[in-house]
Amino acid sequence: MTESSVIYIILAFITALLLALFQYVYKSKLNNRLKTILTVLRTVAVFGILLLLINPKFETETYHDEKPSLIVAVDNSESITYLQQDKNATSILKSITDNPEIEKRFNIETYSFGKALKPIDSLNFSEQQSNISNALKQIGEVYSNQVAPIILLSDGNQTYGADYSFVSNSVKQPIYPVILGDSTIYSDLSIKQLNVNRYVFLKNRFPVEIIANYNGTESITTELKIWSGNSVVFRKPIQFNATKTSEVITTTLGANSVGVKTYKVELTPLDLEKNTVNNSKNFGVEVIDQKTNIALVSDIIHPDLGALKKSIESNEQRSVSILKPNEYLNNSNDYQLVILYQPNNNFNTVLNEVSDQKLNSFIITGNTTNFSLLNNLQSAFKQTVTNQSEDFQPQLNRNYNTFIIDNLSFEDYPPLQSEFGTIEFSVPNAIILSKSVNGIDTNQPMLSTYEVGNTKHALLSGEGIWRWRAQSYLESESFNNFDNFIGKLVQYLSSNKKRSRLNLDYKSFYNGNDDVIISAQYFNKNYEFDNSAALTITLKNKEDDSIREVPLLLNNGNYSVDLSGIASGSYNFTIKHNTESVAATGSFEILEYNVEQQFLNADIEKLQSLAKNSSGNAVFNTEIDELISDLLTDSRYATIQKSTKNIVPLIDWKYLLGLIALSLFVEWFIRKYNGLI
Known part of the structure; x- marks a missing residue:
């Protein structure tokens, strides 16, 4: 007072x-x-x-006393079991959490992680991938305003995510790695990396690049073989010693028949080699007999052209040629799809060609588009000509049902510049993205698809799509999400298949540790998306004829099922409606590969670097008593008296x-x- x-x-x-x-x-x-x-x-x-x-x-x-938190994060991946450290990890966790002095000094929080972080329920060391950097970042975000040292029980072998040794830049907590493994160096051969295109074309030869590694001090000789079934299609002797510990081997293989072809790369094991699992690696390619050629016709130079070309060609099945209008007219029969970028007066003949030949098209308009010409030479839509531009934000239509769209939000995507005025369609159209101004949806199409007779078309009102691709990279550190979105649009436009009530989205083959997710869209008889359908997938293993049935779950406007973890092999599947006679079939192959079994030792150097960069301390699993003593005597972790x-x-x-x-x-x-x- x-x-x-x-x-x-x-x-x-x-x-x-x-x-x-x-x-x-x-x-x-x-x-x-x-x-x-x-x-x-x-x-x-x-x-x-x-x-x-x-x-x-x-x-x-x-006044109240506030104890610091002690975070214990345990690597729950298969590599812990493979290195025979699962019992050590469980014992160390128990010795920390049951220590009465630790309990008195800290608030103990325990987590396990593989590909994702979660509170410990039970440890089974069965996760097929480990993402150490993501686990540490999430812990750092949760405890950003607290004193919370982190004990990391791991072998340091990360199979997914960014380099964790520099994660201390974002995690402002001391990290104490407990190294699950020993420092003994064993002689070991391994296939470190294998680079090959996912798609190849019939009668072509495709390159294969293999990086073979050797860990040891003696001079040795081995042989690298590439198997196709029971036949060796390539072999080469390799020599390693203490100074030459890796070699890059390149070769080309022939694609003689259509379909998924699987191969196995193998290094002949050394005598008494401890880990032979990492001596071999399977890979696959899908041989296709035709490449989709796409003409990107433009009379101007714009960053959008490069962004579109890179996005579309991220799928090796497609090739994009950037052409002037007269260049396209000279070779129009070579392309399955034409993209018309900002048509102007020089597009008169091109637009007539698209209409006369009944070609599929993708029209992109912008500030240099001649809308009067465009309105006169096609009858599907009319754009009000105001000669004024406006910035419009994209807003995703979650009810779009012509093809499956991945879960992109578009909420933070930059605006596109578009002609101010309304667009009126004279044919049925489906809006993918609508225009939004200051968060208010105008219900005007920004990106939409429509069909005229037996041809398919799309209209994008706005230039600056290259910013969207850049934003996608900023959000996920990858162009994949945006490229997949454009890829599915192009796939729809370049295909002449009739519309189906049940559309599937899946890959023809998956690597051993990939997420095996199959998505589907189901439509009623009026081709309206049905969000109350009961869909079931019947999965049949071609090798042992075993059958498994799993329901599909509705997720973000699509039905999907996660089959990750099923055994390697070839599978046929059928997705059907439980009460209607609607079904679709497919097949895929899972290549045998367990990334968690590729390691022979703990990654000691990286764990020690992580500890040093975060002002922590790395210890081996036999030094846990020293770690507990350090935590109890460190003045940084004293109990703080706070007043309210x-x-x-x-x-x-x-x-x-x-x-x-x-x-x-x-x-x-x-x-x-x-x-x-």
């Missing part, structure tokens, strides 16, 4: 007392006992009211209001009883 408040309270009491004395004492004929009672009651009432007007504030301060100051205004004190009311009531009653009213 401030000094001014104290003065006001004293003045209020004097004022209340003087008023009471004036009313009940000054020139009063009441007896002394009644005078005293009424004076006290009136003083209390008036003083209480004046106190409420002054409303002084009272401060209370409480609580300021309460008097007006919140309800008892004062009750006292005022009681005083006034008793005063009124006494006066009434004595005939003073």
Whole structure:
């Protein structure tokens, strides 16, 4: 309470007392006992009211002890079991969490991680991938405002994510890696990396690049072989020694038949080699007999052209040629799809060619588009010509049902510049993206698809799509999400297949540790998306004829099933509606490969670097007592006494209001009883 408040309270009491004395004492004929009672009651009432007007504030301060948190994160991946460290990990976790001094000093929180971080329920060391950097970043975000050292129980072998040795730049906590493994160096051969295109073309030869590694000190000779079934299609002797520990081998293989072709790369094992699993690696290619050629026709130079070309050609099945209008007309029969970028006066003949030859097209408009020409030479839509441009944000239509769209939000994507004015379609169209201004959806199409007869078309109103591809990279550190979105649009436009009530999205083959996710869209008889359908996938293994049935779940506007973890091999599958005679079939192959079994030792150097960069300390699994001692004696982790100051205004004190009311009531009653009213 401030000094001014104290003065006001004293003045209020004097004022209340003087008023009471004036009313009940000054020139009063009441007896002394009644005078005293009424004076006290009136003083209390008036003083209480004046106190409420002054409303002084009272401060209370409480103290509490805050212990630091101790985060224990355990690597739950298969490599821990493969290195025979699963029992050590479980024992170390128990010794930390059950230590009474640690429990007294810290609030202990335990997590496990593989590809994702989660609170420990049970440890089974069955995760097929490990993402150490993501686990540490998530822990750092949760405990960013606390003192929370992190104990990391791991072999340091990461199979997914960014380099974790520099994660201390974003995780402002000391990290104490407990190294699950030993430092013994064993002689070991391994296939470090294998680079090959996913798609190849019939009768072509495709390149294969293999990086073979050797870990050891002796001079050795081995042989690299590439198998196709039971036949060796390539072999080469390789020599390694203490100074030559890796070699890059390149070759080309022939693609002689259509379909998925699988191969196996193998290094002949050394005598007494401890780990031979990493001596071999399977890979696959899909041989196709035709490449989709796409003409990107433009009369101007713009960054959008390069972005579109890179996005489309990220799928090796497609090739994009950037052409002037006259260049396209000379070779129009060579392309399955034509993209018309900002048509101007020079596109007159091109637009007529697209219409006369009934070609599929993708029209992109912008600031240099001649909308009068475009309106006259096609009849599917009309753009109001205002000669004024506007910036429009994209807004995704979650109900778009022509083909499956990945879960892109587009919320933070930059605006595109488009002609100000309405677009009216004379044919049925499906909106993928609508225009939004200041967060308000205008219900005007930005990106939409439509069909004219047997041809398919798309219209994008706006230039600057290269910014979208850059934004996709900023969000996910990869162009894949945006490239897949454009790829599916191009796939739809370049295909002449009739629309189906059940559309599937899957890959023809998956590497051993890939997520095996199959998506589907189901439409009713009016081709409207049905979000209440009951779909089931029947999966059949071609090798042992085993059958497995799994329901598909509705997820973000698509039905999907996650088959990750099923055994390697070839599979046929059928997705069908449980109550209607609608079904679709497909097949895929899973290549045998377990990335968690490729390691022979713990990655000691990287774990030690992580500890050093974060001001922590790395220890081996036999030094856990030293780690506990360091944590208990480190002054950074002392219990902190914190105070909480609580300021309460008097007006919140309800008892004062009750006292005022009681005083006034008793005063009124006494006066009434004595005939003073």
